[in-house]
Each structure stands twice: as structure tokens, then as C-alpha cells.
Amino acid sequence: MEVNFIGPLGKVTGSCTWMQDKEKGWNFLIDCGMQQGEVTADEWNHQTWPFDPSEIKFIVLTHAHMDHSGLIPSLYDSGFNGKVYCTEETAAIADIQYRNSTHLNPELFNQKNIDSIKWCHFKKEPILGSYHPVDNDLFIQFLRTGHILGAVSVGIFWGPPRSPEQRSIVFSGDIGPQSEEHEVLPTIRHFMNPGKHNYAVMESTYGSTNRTSTEKDPGTRRDHLKSLVDRTMSNQGTLIIPAFALGRSQDILFDLHAIAAEEPDQYERIDFYYDFPLGKEIIDRTAPFWSKTESNLKKTRPLWLGKQIFKLLGLTNNDPEHLQQAIRAMLSISLHQDDPDWAGLEGGNKIAANWKPIVANNPPSPDEVASSNRPTVIITGSGNGDAGKASSWLSKLLTKDTTTVAVTGYCGSKTVCGKLLSIKSLSIPNRRMSKNIIDWSNPDRSVAVADIRASIEEIKGYSAHGDQEDLLNWALRNAIDGYLPAGDTFFLQHGDNHNRNSLRTALYKKAQELGFNIDVQLPEATTGWISLESSESTHRDADLNLIMEMLNQRPELKDMIKEEEES
Template sequence: MPTVTCFGAAREVTGSCHLLEAAGVGRFLLDCGMHQGGDAVERVQDETFAFDPASLDAVILSHAHLDHSGLLPRLLHEGFTGPLLCTEATAELLVIMLKDAAGLYLRDLERANLRNRRRGRGEIAPRYTMEDVDAVIRSCQGYAYHQSVALADGASLVFHDAGHILGSAIIEIRCVEAGEPRTLVYSGDLGKTDSVLMRRPATLQHADLVMMESTYGDREHRTEIDTLAEFRGILHDTWARGGNVMIPAFAVGRTQEILFHLGCLYHAGELDDWQVFLDSPMAIAVTETYNNWLRLLDDTDRKALEAADRASLETFLPTLRLTPDTEQSMAINRIKSGAIIIAGSGMCTGGRIRHHIKQRIWDERNTLIFAGFQARGTLGRLLVDGIRKIRLFQDEFVVKAQIETLGGLSAHAGQSELVAWLSAFEGRPATVLVHGEASAQIALAERLQTELGIEAGIPERGEVITF
């Protein structure tokens, strides 16, 4: 019987990594993600693989977010030589994501080693190099949605649109073992049904085992209409206080959604006179990639861009300024009020947003808006949970800025949407919940039992599932 072993995102949200094994078919890794939170160097150095990377036949990637792809360079560094299978758009995004992450990691490692040398300590050897990133990119094989990909004798793979970010996919794998057909469906990260820019997640009908994400398994999201109204209100209130707005945004997905919302407010005459800054070289590059793949986006929202006679997300918002250079980023600090600053990283674990927080978190006129999930152990989670003092760059800052959360801008399906997606399957397929904190998974499992009669498992790290 085929088995899946959960090596990451098991009773936690980040670090997706699952090993599929089937006799006569092969060993396939579903995602190879990095855990989020804490020091970047420590995260990479402390990660370990509980399997031999050289023994894998292929890696199958659901999408480009680092909690699903961030350890791919280390996987190759430790011996993996097979192909990386993903969608075409994901392959393009990986070039940006992995090069940026590697640059940050290697710079942080260099600083850490400088400190170690000054203290007479040994240096830390890198777990991977930029050459490993290049090797990952060369190993990528991109496919279109719905295209059947042969894996081995009697086994095939199909990517379906997950509606989460550009190129995100639900992974469907069919194989035959001992004459018996088996189908695994791995949801990856499922998007909301009413998200802007993204299409609705595809629904499937048959599976012997469904591995479903559960990030928001214990809660619902506001509708896009209500969220946009809330967003508009926050902006107006901050404008009236003479403040600035900081938005820690994930470079892939959330940034582009926020730009679209701001563009809609601008064309409706409801954006006041805000100056908008996209202060993230990676997010700027990713937004250009979105422009290259507009045909994959939601038809209605694409038509809105066309109706405004704008061919890209950047030109849809005429007040937007791109600040790729460090000097341009630092110049934003001179603006006393009226600036909307969109910067990475989305959980405030690194990037330019930490410098903007340093400059403005202590001023009650300002607002910090979170528009996505904040994992445990991250600065973003601490701020959302109400911490009143933080430490940044070896200094302490009091938190006086308004802290707001726009749950409706999440790129993940809420509880009811997860239940509805699973209900489309025929019968009651075996189901396990991954990519979620235990409390969310327990709440979702209880509802699945009550409404669908499905007894969902909640695997621990290292647990083996047979199907």
C-alpha cells in the first residue's frame, strides 16, 4: 500500500514536507518548505531531513511560498538530483523567491561569522550556496494546469488551480500498486472563493486519501466587500490622524491583492491623497511576473484592469511609487504623514518592514495593518497578540501605533470553504489535516465529522499514513 509520511506542517502551519512512497512507483517529496519565525540563520542551520535526499525520485511542489519551497536549495546541497515538478508560473516565481531568500541567508550568515570571529569562535558553514539555488532552478519542470504528467509506470500527476497565489496548485497523484489503483489529493494551500485576482479553487471528485490544509480551520473570513470597507475605514481614520500606514505583505500574492484593492479605491475616488510605496525589490519583481501571467487570473478582475485602460497592476494605481533601492527606501522615513508603505516580510521576520516599524511603531498616529496569517514565534504574531514593547536592532520600542488585522485579505480558505471543498469528493475519502495549528485542526475535524461524517486524522511529525 502507498504511504505518506508527514515531515513538516504537521500540527503547525509552516515547513510543509511530505514523503510519498509507493512500491514500483517511487519516492516523491510533496513540498520542501522552511519553518518561519526566529533568526534566519538559525532556521536554516537547524533544519534537518529525516530521509536521504539522494533517494528521492522527484519533488512535487504545490507553490512558491517559502514555507513550501524554502529548503529546496539545501535538499540539492545534500544530494537530491532529480527533477522538480511544478506549474509554469511557480517555476518563474521560484527564481525570484529562492534567490532573494538565499541572498538574505548568506548575508546574515556572513554577519554572524564576523561576530564569531570577533569573539574568537568558530565559523558557521553554509547549509547551501547560491550555486545550489541555480541548480534548483535548472531542475524545474513547469507544467500547465490539467496537463497529465507521467511519473513512473502506472503513475501520473495533474496540477489543479488552488486559487491561493499565482501558480498555486492542488496536486493529484494516481498510481497502481499490486494491481490496485490509488489516488492521493494534496490540497497545498487553498485560496478563498472570493479572493480578488485569483480564480476559485478547483474541486475534485475522487480520492482515496485527501491531505487538506487547515490554516483557518477554526474561523471564517470577512467577505471581500466587507474587508474592502474595513480597509477604506482604516485608511480614512489614519489620514484624519495625520499618520502613516505600514503593511507587512508577503511578496507573492498578498502584495498584488493589496495593490489591486488600492487601485479600486483610487478609481472610485476614495483613496484621499495617499502616497503608496511598494518598498520591496522582491515584491516588485513578483508583481511584474503577475503581469506576465494575467491570463491565469480571475476573469472579472482582469477585465477591471482592462476597463481602466491599465495593462498592469502597477499602472492600475497611479499614485504607486516603486522603491527598489536602499536609498529610496530610507527616503520614505522623511515623510511625516500620508504614506502607505507596503514592505516585506509578511510576518515581520526580516526585510524592510522592520526598519519602517522601528521608525513609526511608537507614534500613535500611525497604523500597522496585518493582512495575512502570523505564525507563532514571529514578530507579527507578537504584535497581533497585543505586545506593548518590542526589541528591534538591539533597541526597545513602545508599541503605540494602531494594530489592525484584515482577516478578509487572507489567501487561505476559511473553515466553511474548507468544508465545502472537501464535500465535493464522492463518498467519504480518508482525510488528514495538515498545515494548521492543533486548535484549528481540532475545530475543523469536529465540523467535518458532524457535517460530512468524515473522521479526519491530525498527523504528528513523522507519522506514516497508509492509503
């Protein structure tokens, strides 16, 4: 087997890796994403691939974000005709995104290409963790990465199972800020230990960032959001929250429901709207997935739903009835406030007793809201304020001093929200002196910075990417419990060079502290094929000894392996 890293290599978007074993006839890709917002985006998205798409047998997709999935339909246009292996959730979300983006890149793909995608989901339970055969002696393993709904790391195993000849590589996909002990995001469950492989391919988007404990505290984040809702109540204004359709929208809606349920009387006089058709489609279509559970010998747990919801509502994680209540609470964010089917939650604490859908039906127009003094919260897209309904809300309401705009995550400096963040601390007199204009592709929409009276706020803690600590936890930290590093060799594929270098240094340092000998490589465009068959037998034997030692210490793992063999 050999691997060829095609992208993004020093960039953050456009993930694509090519793997092949000429002898076995294996020829497949891991992810095939668009570049977005990079100077090379046009060139990448319209490139002639180094492979012949008609000879690629299948694609394994880590998650639905377009920078990992966006060029799959166009591969079908270029002759690819194989299956796309991914979770059911990823396929559902990617399908909606493709169908909503054909008008953006009509030259890249069309409805016919989307219709011809052969989505393929594994049936063997548990979906996450099992070794799914895709050919003789070729297996795929999915493990949750706590990034977005459906997102997984992908383990590829080749060679006879449970023999010393079997080798493996794991692709992290994108890793969320959700370690098992500390889930930062409210809705998504923690990442799973990737296990031990010969090779681990990692993202390093925030490889140089270490967030503070305040930034990682869900309570601090919700308090900040609550203070903006309170301000909007008292100044009878409008709170505009630009959000991404996927993940961010659900997280913000969940936090707003929590705020409203904590003090139900306080928020009767404020209207909450979700004015984001693409986001609404994704939320509705993915709602059933939150009910999915996974079971092992002892417990049934949610497959995707995070722990915060249980804690907040005073529910326990392992009571089947409580599990149903937590799932219903999550589903309520896709309902409207007057939904006749909503019957309240049973059990739990006072917040659970007060929990109810809060989003009002039929959002008013920006003009109507601008001329009314009814306190209003609008969640809208696009997340960076550049397009969609967000552009009409912002262009209409930025000039009002009762408006607050909450930016909820990283936005490039050229985007509308990025520009708003840059004037966040600028006083009104200083804004008045600015000659800058914020404009949108619609020529009727533009606002002079000199006229902006709105307060701009940045709420931390909604990023779906882990920081350096999270990345190290995914890669190495389980070693403390007697586990092993995710790979003997790490390839840092995804992330700009500053972040790749920082993460490499941090990985070496941490591995040394833990007594592991690892190699970390930063593949470049010129690297080409890397053989994954190089002999590391001494290394390997030492690893096997460690595994045997670990199994002897933890007999329950032996039982799990036996179960796996029997099923």
C-alpha cells in the same frame, strides 16, 4: 504504493510527504518545506532525512511558500538530482525567494544549489486538470487551490488509466478562501473541485476557525482600508501597511487602486509607495502570468485572475475584449503612476474609466516622510514588521500620532506586528505606563511602547487560507451537486492538533449529513509507512456506480472525457 508523512504533523510549517512503490521503483516527495517560527525549526531544517536524497526520483511542489518549498535547494546539496514538478508560476516565485534568502541560511543552501534545481513544467494543455504522465502508469494532476498565484493541489494516479486498478491520492497543498461562489481575495481565482480519490491529504491551518460573513466580505475589507486612507488624508499623516511579498502585496495594491479609481479627485493629493524590493521583484516577474487563460469547449477564462476585478470594473467574464481589459487592470498595479505606456482601460463602468496606476516612483526615506505633512501610504515588507524596510518605517514613525499602522493578517505574538496588535486597544495613558520595548535585530532600532502614538488597526479579509467552511467545501460540499468526497480516507497532515481535531470532527459531521462514509486520520511522526493498496473493493464499486450514474445525468462530462482521451 505507500505513503509516509514526514511533516508538519501537528505543526503549520515544514510540509513534506514521502511516497514509494518498491516494485515499480517509484520514490518521490510531495513538497519539502522549511519550518518557520516553530520551536523545532532548527532541528527540522538541519535534520538528517529518513530517506536517501540521492534515491528520490522527483519532487512535486504544490506552491512556492517556503514552508512547502524551502528545503528543496538543500536537498540538491545532499545528493538529490531529480526534477521538481510544479507550475511555471511556482518555479518563478520559488526561484526569487531562494535567491533572496541565501544570506539568511547560508549553511542550508547556496547559489550553486539553486542553479542546479531542475524545474519541470508540464506542456500538455490544459495545464490544470490534465493527467500528466511522469512514468509508465504514473500520472500527476494539478488543480488550482485559490491560495496564491501558481498554487495547486496535486493528484497522483497510479495503475492502468481508466481501469479499476488505477488508484489515486490528492494532496490539497494550501487551500484559499476562494470558493467558486465567493472569492474573498481580490486577485486570485477560486479553487477547483479536487475530484474523487481513494485518499485525500488536507491542510487544516484554520480547521477550527469559522469567519463571519463580514470578515469574508471584500466590500467591508475595502471600506476599512478606505477609512484608513481617508484618515491619513485628513491628518496629513502616514499609513504604513506591512505586507507579505507574495499574494498579500498584490491584493492590497489592487484594493488601493480600486479605492483611488472609485473617487479619483479625492486621492490626487496623497502619495502611494511600494517600498519592498523583494515584493517588487515578485510582482514584476509574475505579472505576465496574470494574462494566462484556460479554454474549454465553450469559454475562455483567466487561469489565475479572480472574478472580483470583472465585477468591480463592470466587465463580463466571458467577453474576450473585457478579459483583456481586466488583465490590463491587474498589470497596472506593477506600473508607476507616470508610466508612459498606460493608456487607460476601454469599456466597463466609471471605475474602469478612472482606473490608472497610482504607485509613485522612488520612495522617500522614513526621515523625509516623518518631517513632511504630505499624506502618504507606504506598503512595505516584511509582512510581520520584523525585517526589511518595514523595520525602518515603523521604528521611525510609530511615535507620531498622525501615523496609522494597518496589520493585514495573522502575525505571531513574538513578531513586531503581533506586539503592535497587542497594544491596539491600549489608550495612550495606558501605553505610557508600559515598560515594554519593541526592537529589531538592527541595534539602532527600538521603540518604547510608552512612546507609541500611532493608531494600530487590523484589517480582516486578506488571509490566503480558507476557514473551516472553505476546507469542508473543498473536501465534501460538491457532493451536493452529485460529486463525491475528495477521498474515502482523509489524512490531516498540516495544522496544529487543535485545528486537526476540529476539522476531523467537522468532516465526519458534514459527511454524515451528506450520507458519505469517510475515514479521517491524523498521522503522527511515529505512524511511518501507510499502504495505499488496501482492498476497498465494495467501496470502490459503489463509487464507480455513482460516477456512471452521474455521467448519465450529465452528458457534457462524457464529451469532456472523450476529448481528453482523443488529445
